[in-house]
Amino acid sequence: MKFVVVLFLGGAMLMLVRRNLLQIDLTFPLFAGLVVLGFASMSEGFIDWAASVLNIADAPRAIVLIAIAILFSIITVLAIAHSQLRRRQLMIIRYLAQNELMQQETRAARN
Numbered sequence: 001m002k003f004v005v006v007l008f009l010g011g012a013m014l015m016l017v018r019r020n021l022l023q024i025d026l027t028f029p030l031f032a033g034l035v036v037l038g039f040a041s042m043s044e045g046f047i048d049w050a051a052s053v054l055n056i057a058d059a060p061r062a063i064v065l066i067a068i069a070i071l072f073s074i075i076t077v078l079a080i081a082h083s084q085l086r087r088r089q090l091m092i093i094r095y096l097a098q099n100e101l102m103q104q105e106t107r108a109a110r111n
Contacts, residue, residue, distance in 0.1 A: 006038035026081060030074045037066060 013031050016022035022031065040046045041063045050066065051059035 002038070002042055006035060006042075009038060010035045027074050027077055030070055030077065033070050034067065037063065037070065 013022065013028075013035060017024060017028065022028060047059045047063055051057070051062040054062045054065065056062045056065070
């Protein structure tokens with residue numbers, strides 16, 4: 001069952017990339033990390049190794065914590081991108097408003 005879920009996650013990610021809904025440069029490495037973590041977590045050796053590296057007594061909890069960390073990093077990257085888009089949008093609005101005011105001043109000076 002785990003294998004089917006990981007394959008579904010990988011297929012969904014590829015579908016999003018093909019439809020240009022997920023940009024490769026922004027969050028794709030993090031989503032790919034989730035898929036790789038999903039495949040790696042099927043191995044008991046990897047789970048035990050991750051638990052020993054992270055110094056966690058409960059081995060499956062290590063994988064869950066790694067997945068949560070990746071999800072938090074995805075949220076952070078998307079929040080930063082959203083903030084940058086909002087800032088650019090405000091700059092464009094200011095630019096358009098300034099141009100409109102200059103055109104109005106030019107028309108008023110001609111009359």
